[in-house]
Amino acid sequence: MTGAAHEEPTSFLRKYVFSLDHKVIAKQYLFTAISMALVGGLLAYVMRMQLASPGQEVPGYGMVSPAGYNTLMTMHGTIMIFWVAMPLLLAALGNFLIPLMIGAGDMAFPRLNRLSYWTFLLSTVVLISSFFVPGGAAAGGWTTYPPLSGSAALSGGAWGVTLWILAVALEFAAFLMGGINFITTAVNMRAPGMKLFDMPLMVWMQVAASVIFLFSVGPLIAGAVMLLLDRTAGTGFYNPATGGDPILFQHLFWFFGHPEVYVILLPGFGVIAEILPVFSRKPIFGYRMIVYSTIITGILSFMVWAHHQFVAGIDPRLATPFSITTILISVPIAVTTFAFIATLWRGSIEFKTPMLFALGMLGVFLLGGVTGIHNGTPAVDIYVHDTYFVVAHFHYALIPPVFFSFLAAIYFWYPKMFGRMMNEVMGKLHFWLTITFVNVTFLPMFPLGLMGHQRRISNPNFFEALRTPEVERLHDIATIGAIGLLLSQIPFLINFVWSLFRGREAGPNPWRATTLEWATTSPPGHGNFEVAPRVYRGPYEYSVPGRDEDWLPQNVSG
Amino acid sequence: MLNWFPEAASSYAGDIDRLFVFITVVVGVFFLLAEAALVFFSLRYRRTEKRKAAYIPARTLRSMAWVLVPCAVILGFDLVIDAVAAPVWNEVKQTLPAADxxxxxxxxxxxxxxxxxxxxxxxxxxxxxxxxxxxxxxxxxxxxxxxxxxxxxxxxxxxxxxxxxxxxxxxxxxxxxxxxxxxxxxxxxxxxxxxxxxxxxxxxxxxxxxxxxxxxxxxxxxxxxxxxxxxxxxx
Amino acid sequence: MSEPQPALASSQPLVPSGILAMVLFIATEILFFAGLISAFLVLRAEALVWPPLSQPRLPVALTGVNTFVLLASGWTVHRALVSVRGGGGGLVQWLGATALLGALFLGVQGFEWVRLVGFGLTTSSSLYGATFYTLVGAHGLHVLAALVALLVTWRRAAAGRYTPAEHVGLDVCRIYWLFVVAVWPILYVLVYLV
Incomplete structure (x- = not known):
């Protein structure tokens, strides 16, 4: 056992709690984020119940007040983006996979990695504690636009938004440490022989996401610092009464906020890029093309932010330029998506659970992708902005990477993480229930939005135009979908726990895959590789002509 | 789809609605084609005893063309959408007719x-x-x-x-x-x-x-x- | 079974990890300051009168001298690297000089702040005061953090931890110090002069 920059620990605390091992830290992130996903999901349940039968008591929660609803939707968005999507896709998967996939013993900075997780856990505690302070948690939307969020007098609570800013700042500090670690590790710790273009696409996507995060987060932190000072030090950066400018915050927020979408999406794509070749026994279609289109996506993602602000009061002449960049970003995304679909062409496809989730990810994501064109067109955005159409769009765009890619990843790498296989029957049941209920939940929101249903209201019945049987029926369907979606996760949780103890022993390479994480034991020991691997080729050499076996691992010579 | 919209009641509502429909048709075609390819390939190339997977890493531009050409077409339609949409935005938000x-x-x-x-x-x-x-x-x-x-x-x-x-x-x-x-x-x-x-x-x-x-x-x-x-x- | 080889030593990286990580961190920091500066410029462009007539003027001359103090610390920290590379003495002294210059800079800044607050310039007195304290304060906190890092490095240097062949830690500290020094003239020109 060699390779890790630190000794193998012996005490329980050092091994499982204050661990330096990237695999343990990955699991810490994983379990924390799954717990937060349950919190976020329950908030969604309460919201959906309220919308389906406004003013009635929600079982397990009680009455939903307008203020309570604002908190629910704010915290649902905040938790799902910052405490679920990012920790699952970046921190958990990135931490687990990057060192294994590049043949390294651990991260470049194991101590920084541990600090990253504990900072993240602290941020989680701060966020959750904000539910219990006087005035309640933040209630101004996950975007926390000032002036609403800028003073306690306007937003109702003295503590909620302040703790929200603090929690998000801590969370960003955690991901800043993580991102620096990821990039440094991928650049400096690759196994001998592994050139940049031999890295699995997952590693590329993690690095690209980290770079995008690092380059976009600075302005948001600047904006958040000013917001915090507005609340605590009496500055008036966003307060027009003192010459401040509320729209300034929106620019700083979305300069980060839009790239953030790709911070989440790219690792989601990375999962798909790993799974499709394995279950079609075919190389990924156009490896370099995907890498380049990812880089172009990353660059373009910094030039689109104002599409969130077409009707926010910015100079209307800015709309069309930002619309052009926004719509252009569909091209590199289409390149990647089509390359994934082309990978299936003439493959030998096996529908194991990870593959089902990967295909489901693409199928659902396409709808999220194309409806982005509607929102990105300023004239159409006038109508659909801040309606359920947008809500439907971004759930269709984010649920594929956050939910489908993540679940595909768990089913795929579970054997590597825990040494045992998950149950296929329960996995398939989980997939079909999930993809059905995702659509039942979110499809109705497109027509709801087109009917003129604005988002973030607690009671549609207050409006004559929305007090119709159609609106009520669509809300009912979406609510049934949301409950179904939550219940559909039960087979997954059972499967997850049951397989820990009763799953079939996986062996090092149950999927007959080519990348380096499969070249070691399941789960890998401390230091990952008993013998440091050497890399001879790219990551997706399946069905190479003239060979008996249909996979040729990266570390096998000849 | 248009019957979901509230009945149009302004001079520019029709332009916005038509633009919505136009975009929906354009992206709808691509959406359906892509979904069809996804489903068709998944079913057509599912694993059988007889067939082995082809080795197509698509390292050359020629083979990448299968993806790049459709994307070029998308780029073309993107620009068309931009061109069609700009005048509507211009009319609604960038011009100010004489006030009655x-x-x-x-x-x-x-x-x-x-x-x-x-x-x-x-x-x-x-x-x-x-x-x-x-x-x-x-x-x-x-x-x-x-x-x-x-x-x-x-x-x-x-x-x-x-x-x-x-x-x-x-x-x-x-x-x-x-x-x-x-x-x-x-x-x-x-x-x-x-x-x-x-x-x-x-x-x-x-x-x-x-x-x-x-x-x-x-x-x-x-x-x-x-x-x-x-x-x-x-x- | 072949002799296990350590994965770490297998490939010689182009840039040491510590330096790469610091460069990435500085890239983030640059965008953080870019965010603050662009906010400052926007708010200032939107203001009718800048600075407001009722607010005290900033001490341009004293801060100008102080700017040279900080720039000098950039030179001394560079001398520290040169001396460790050459293997001769002077490393500890150069680092000490850098820390003293940095502390002097912070001291003068603090002295100015106390006077400005006395004259009625506070975070809540005007947007002018708010942007001043936020920009200059953000930089001051960075100098303070860099000073702490410098003192840690200084102690390690005194303990003989850095050699001509191995001094990545010193280099990382130097790069961060130089960043903190380089940001200041930009802020000085924007906040005090223009």
Whole structure:
């Protein structure tokens, strides 16, 4: 056992709690984020119940007040983006996979990695504690636009938004440490022989996401610092009464906020890029093309932010330029998506659970992708902005990477993480229930939005135009979908726990895959590789002509 | 799909709706083709005993063309969408036709306040009058509004008119609409603005010019009476 | 079974990990300051009168001298690297000089702040005061953090931890110090002069 920059620990605390091992830290992130996903999901349940039968008591929660609803939707968005999507896709998967996939013993900075997780856990505690302070948690939307969020007098609570800013700042500090670690590790710790273009696409996507995060987060932190000072030090950066400018915050927020979408999406794509070749026994279609289109996506993602602000009061002449960049970003995304679909062409496809989730990810994501064109067109955005159409769009765009890619990843790498296989029957049941209920939940929101249903209201019945049987029926369907979606996760949780103890022993390479994480034991020991691997080729050499076996691992010579 | 939209009631609503349909058709075709390819390939190339997978890493431009050419077509359609959409935006938000009627709109926690210039047609004069959560405009007249906010962000949202514009404290944003259908329309706030966000709603009454004049007259009389009363009190 | 080889030593990286990580961190920091500066410029462009008539003027001359103090610390920290590379003495002294210059800079800044607050310039007195304290304060906190890092490095240097062949830690500290020094003239020109 060699390779890790630190000794193998012996005490329980050092091994499982204050661990330096990237695999343990990955699991810490994983379990924390799954717990937060349950919190976020329950908030969604309460919201959906309220919308389906406004003013009635929600079982397990009680009455939903307008203020309570604002908190629910704010915290649902905040938790799902910052405490679920990012920790699952970046921190958990990135931490687990990057060192294994590049043949390294651990991260470049194991101590920084541990600090990253504990900072993240602290941020989680701060966020959750904000539910219990006087005035309640933040209630101004996950975007926390000032002036609403800028003073306690306007937003109702003295503590909620302040703790929200603090929690998000801590969370960003955690991901800043993580991102620096990821990039440094991928650049400096690759196994001998592994050139940049031999890295699995997952590693590329993690690095690209980290770079995008690092380059976009600075302005948001600047904006958040000013917001915090507005609340605590009496500055008036966003307060027009003192010459401040509320729209300034929106620019700083979305300069980060839009790239953030790709911070989440790219690792989601990375999962798909790993799974499709394995279950079609075919190389990924156009490896370099995907890498380049990812880089172009990353660059373009910094030039689109104002599409969130077409009707926010910015100079209307800015709309069309930002619309052009926004719509252009569909091209590199289409390149990647089509390359994934082309990978299936003439493959030998096996529908194991990870593959089902990967295909489901693409199928659902396409709808999220194309409806982005509607929102990105300023004239159409006038109508659909801040309606359920947008809500439907971004759930269709984010649920594929956050939910489908993540679940595909768990089913795929579970054997590597825990040494045992998950149950296929329960996995398939989980997939079909999930993809059905995702659509039942979110499809109705497109027509709801087109009917003129604005988002973030607690009671549609207050409006004559929305007090119709159609609106009520669509809300009912979406609510049934949301409950179904939550219940559909039960087979997954059972499967997850049951397989820990009763799953079939996986062996090092149950999927007959080519990348380096499969070249070691399941789960890998401390230091990952008993013998440091050497890399001879790219990551997706399946069905190479003239060979008996249909996979040729990266570390096998000849 | 269009029957989901509230019935169009402004001069530019039709343009926005048509643009929506156009984009839906264009992206819909690509969406269906991509989904069809995804499903077809998945089923057509599912694992069988006989067939082995082909080795197609697509390292050459020639083979990448299978993906790049469709994407080039998408790029072309993207530019078409941009070109078709720009004039509509231009019409709605970047031009300001000559005003027939002018009104100031202020969002506040949690109501819309409308200020009319009164008979002299000038704001900030004695005959101005204000209404809360109720706005009247004449049919087929260009209404130019000056939108602002007292406290936090709000968003003026009239679904029937296809009109949405955020109200920003400290900024005055001009916009316009021409209502083309009589009726009473709801004016919610579309931007989260605190506790009473849901309850923030005004009524826009679009009425024939004669009715509107009459309403205006009755309002200015009340305003004048109130003004006189106010002065007497002070005097 | 072949002799296990350590994975770490297998490939010689182009840039040491510590330096790469610091460069990435500085890239983030640059965008953080870019965010603050662009906010400052926007707010200032929107203001009718800048600075407001009722607010005290900033001490341009004293801060100008102080700017040279900080720039000098950039030179001394560079001398520290040169001396460790050459293997001769002077490393500890150069680092000590850098720390003293940095502390002097912070001291003068603090002295100015106390006077400005006395004259009525506070975070809540005007946007002018708010942007001043936020920009200059953000930089001051960075200098403070860099000073702590410098003192840690200084102690390690005194303990003989850095050699001509191995001094990545010193280099990382130097790069961060130089960043903190380089940001200041930009802020000085924007906040005090223009």
């Amino acid at each position: 009627e002018r009104v100031r709109i202020q969002g506040e926690q949690w109501a819309w306040r409308f200020t009319y210039p009164g008979p002299d047609g000038l704001f900030d004069t004695e005959d101005d009058f204000q209404l809360v959560n109720e706005m009247h405009v004449p049919l087929d007249a260009v209404v130019v509004f000056e939108l602002t906010s007292k406290d936090v962000l709000h968003s003026l949202w009239v679904p029937a008119l296809r009109l949405k514009q955020d109200a920003v404290p400290g900024r005055m944003i001009r916009g316009w609409f021409k209502a083309t259908r009589e009726g009473r329309y709801e004016v919610p706030c579309a931007e989260i603005c605190g506790l009473g966000h849901t309850l923030m709603k005004a009524i826009l009454v679009v009425e024939p010019p004669e009715t509107y004049r009459e309403w205006l007259r009755s309002k200015t009389q009340t305003a004048a009476r109130a003004e006189v009363g106010h002065r007497e009190e002070q005097g």
